[in-house]
Amino acid sequence: MDWREYAEAMAVLARRLLEQDSVQATLDEIAAAAVRLVDGCDAAGILAVRKGRAVTLAATGDLVRECDRRQAELCEGPCFDLARRGNGDRVYRIPDMTDPRPEWKRFAPAARELGVGSMTGLLLYTDEEDFGALNLYASRPGAFGEEIETAGWLLASHAAVALASARTIDQLEHGLESRHAIGEAMGILMERHRMSEEDAFGVLRRISQHHNVKLRDVAQKVRAERVGPA
The missing domain is CATH 3.30.450.40 (GAF domain)
Structure with a gap:
């Protein structure tokens, strides 16, 4: 060689x-x-x-x-x-x-x-x-x-x-995408249900914990459907 x-x-x-x-x-x-x-x-x-x-x-x-x-x-x-x-x-x-x-x-x-x-x-x-x-x-x-x-x-x-x-x-790009998705989903909940930022995040977190689904995936579902969960 x-x-x-x-x-x-x-x-x-x-x-x-x-x-x-x-x-x-x-x-x-x-x-x-x-x-x-x-x-x-x-x-x-x-x-x-x-x-x-x-x-x-x-x-x-x-x-x-x-x-x-x-x-x-x-x-x-x-x-x-x-x-x-x-x-x-x-x-x-x-x-x-x-x-x-x-x-x-x-x-x-x-x-x-x-x-x-x-x-x-x-x-x-x-x-x-x-x-x-x-x-x-x-x-x-x-x-x-x-x-x-x-x-x-x-x-x-x-x-x-x-x-x-x-x-x-x-990992950095994935993290940025996750934060952006969560932020957008919180905005949808705040607008449609007149929630505070804290309450909107609490809803996403509870759904994530209850269904054992990642918070990012919950946020993406809210974004995709453009409607807030009950």
Whole structure:
């Protein structure tokens, strides 16, 4: 691998990731970039585990989705091992799926059946019981050598920063949209029922609590119907 060219590619990737207009677009670009930039990588995806439940966040093809499904079904594989290991490791490399770790007695044969010859897991983020990993797949054994640990770590580091930024922006925008919806719904109630601001908010909050529905969703329903609840 030409490390100078790889470093230049990382710089370009950093800009591309920050140009994405949503969290999902950022996730999709991270997975696509792995296939473009990592030697031997035929497919890639991002798998998150939230409170023990696995969710595919991005995938470059059906092989990735099916492999994620097998990991979730069996609770085995790189993503789960990255979560369980508390020693700070961020890269997990399986050079040859025909010679897997002993605890992968079920996942390794399943992955081989799907056509996976070698695999690497890269930790992207951890947040209490929520974590995500970028998984790289190759059809042939031995596709990922020792240098993947450096190359993958660089890729994952750039991806993690961009993903954190995208998630923060998304949360901020979502929060602003929620506040705007609640404010508009309060205005509708105040106008139609001659309520005070405090009473209008109290109505929305009681409906939210009684029906176990988010306050934002109650507000959006009031806005959509343009009538205040009784």
